[in-house]
Amino acid sequence: MRNFVVTFARGFGSGGKEIASRLAKELGIHCYENRILTLASQLSGLDENVFNEVNEKIREKSGFSAFLKGLPKSKSYIARNEKFVSDDRLFEYQSRIIRDLAERESCVIVGKCADYVLKDKDNVVSVYIEAPRAFCVQRTIENMGVTEEVANATIERTDKFRAEYYKYYTGGNYWTNPVNYDITLNSERVGIEDCVRTLEQYLILKGFITKDRIKVDGQKLKIV
Numbered sequence: 001m002r003n004f005v006v007t008f009a010r011g012f013g014s015g016g017k018e019i020a021s022r023l024a025k026e027l028g029i030h031c032y033e034n035r036i037l038t039l040a041s042q043l044s045g046l047d048e049n050v051f052n053e054v055n056e057k058i059r060e061k062s063g064f065s066a067f068l069k070g071l072p073k074s075k076s077y078i079a080r081n082e083k084f085v086s087d088d089r090l091f092e093y094q095s096r097i098i099r100d101l102a103e104r105e106s107c108v109i110v111g112k113c114a115d116y117v118l119k120d121k122d123n124v125v126s127v128y129i130e131a132p133r134a135f136c137v138q139r140t141i142e143n144m145g146v147t148e149e150v151a152n153a154t155i156e157r158t159d160k161f162r163a164e165y166y167k168y169y170t171g172g173n174y175w176t177n178p179v180n181y182d183i184t185l186n187s188e189r190v191g192i193e194d195c196v197r198t199l200e201q202y203l204i205l206k207g208f209i210t211k212d213r214i215k216v217d218g219q220k221l222k223i224v
Contacts, residue, residue: 013136
């Protein structure tokens with residue numbers, strides 16, 4: 001079967017990243033997020049010829065997936081305490097990496113306007129995960145070990161950053177507009193695990209995977 005890509009946009013605390021990671025694991029494909037940004041950050045400081053040389057070496061050896069594994073995650077980029085500042089050169093390198101991944105392998109890509117970057121591809125399923133604020137706050141408190149006040153502030157700042165980032169690089173599109181995506185899920189109502197199941201069923205429906213592709217804890221998932 002041909003390669004496919006599942007892109008994820010998500011509200012902070014909604015569990016979108018967990019859903020993306022679990023989906024990738026059960027399908028036996030890579031999940032890319034901050035490592036793409038780290039690589040793009042490194043390459044954006046190079047001139048075009050050097051970038052092309054590095055890109056070609058990655059292609060010749062073992063692909064982006066192996067190359068990215070050795071890179072540190074760029075956690076600081078999730079701008080919980082920063083205002084959005086555009087970096088067009090960085091975004092272009094990042095977009096080139098995303099497009100290359102879409103050509104080379106089946107994968108999951110979280111954030112980075114990947115749905116927009118790959119909007120003209122017919123092998124892409126774009127997903128948006130959101131949930132009520134109370135649910136996101138509780139998950140943030142549990143996952144980050146912070147107070148309710150800090151959780152609320154973190155969600156507000158991060159989602160504002162993501163909205164501004166998306167609007168700027170997509171030419172004015174709104175990040176939360178369901179029209180931008182193939183499928184939108186409320187992770188509180190659906191549940192984290194059932195979000196994964198729903199997306200797997202959708203991929204089967206679209207013909208990107210077959211039932212026997214899905215494995216949970218190393219065992220094939222029985223789908224009736």
